[in-house]
Amino acid sequence: MRIVRGGVLLAVAGPVAVVGAYLLAAVALASLPVDGRPAVRNGVEIFVCTNGVHTDLVLPAANGLVDWTTDLRHGDFPGTGPWASHVSFGWGDRAFYLETRQWSDLRLSTALSALFGGGPSVMHVYAMPRPAGSPDCGALRLGNEAYRALAAFVRGSFRRDGAGRVIPLPGSGYGATDLFYEAVGHYSPVETCNEWTGKALRAAGVTVGAWTPFEGSVMRWVR
Template sequence: MRIVRNGVLLVLAVPALAAGAYLLAAAVLSRLAVNDQPAAREGVEVFVCSNGIHTDLVLPAVTEAVDWTIDLPGGNFPGAGPEASHRSFGWGDRAFYLETRQWSDLRPATALSALFGRGPSVMHVYALHRPAGSPDCGVLVLDEGQYGALAAFVRRSFRRDGAGKVMPLPGSGYGTTDLFYEAVGHYSPVETCNEWTGKALRAAGVTVGAWTPFEGGVMRWLR
């Protein structure tokens, strides 16, 4: 019985130790600055917005460097109207995004699939107005080279067909101002939606943590 008891305690202890190590690594690495560069004085204004759990990049729909309406035309977002000056980008697990529209919809199988990175990913895109002044958003100014690098990272995150076009999932949006697209990669505890945002910022040379699996690890550098 002692052997059985010790075995049970070990089985219970290993996940707890792993979770503790994960949280400690996230706390330390999200505070370890990468790309310690001063912010640009002039350039393209971009936003990073949070809902308290998940972060999105919010970029101008059209600039001299990048025209997102080529890949993401306004017709894909019929409820947004011509005044929608920006596009938001959020990457994540397909099943979790599409099957968990509210927390009450969350199923254990969906959570486990996302946790172990077995399913495909999607890009969630909104057409929206410039979110200046929102307490949920941080703002950055990127020079031409930085913004080009950021846009290139986002573009590479979309899965594309043989003609190089993005692959929308018709009817997948939560409303008429958003839509989901096929994306590359697999969600996991290491490659989270917030780490995708962190990677995009690091690709642009923005000062951010070395690893940002949680929302707070991203937003602490922007607020």
């Protein structure tokens, strides 16, 4: 009986210890700043937005440095108009994104697949107005060099065809102003959607935590 009881305790203690170590590392590394470039007063305004779980980058649709319409066709967003001055980018697991339109759609198999399956990833793109004043967003200003670096990171996250064009998934959007595209990389407990945002900000020289696996790990640096 003691042997059985000891085995049960080890079976429970092992996963608990792993989860505890993961959370401890997440807190510690999210608090450890990777120092970036000094902040600028005048520059390209970008936003980092959250839905409470997931973070997105919101960038100008076009300016003198980067024109996203060279990658994203207007026909992919038939519901947009002159108000769509910005584009939102969010990276994540393909199955989770496409099969979980609402939290009520979440299934355990989908969540486990996202964590451990190593399946393909997608980029979720929204055409939207400037989100200034939203309590769900933090604003940053980047110098020209920093913004180009950020845009290069985002562009490099799209999977592309032989001609270098992004690959849309027709009919995959939630509405007429968004669409999913094939992306590079695989979601995991280490490479999360929020760590993608953190990597993008670090590429731009924004001071942010060394590892940002959770929504709060990112937003604490941009609010």
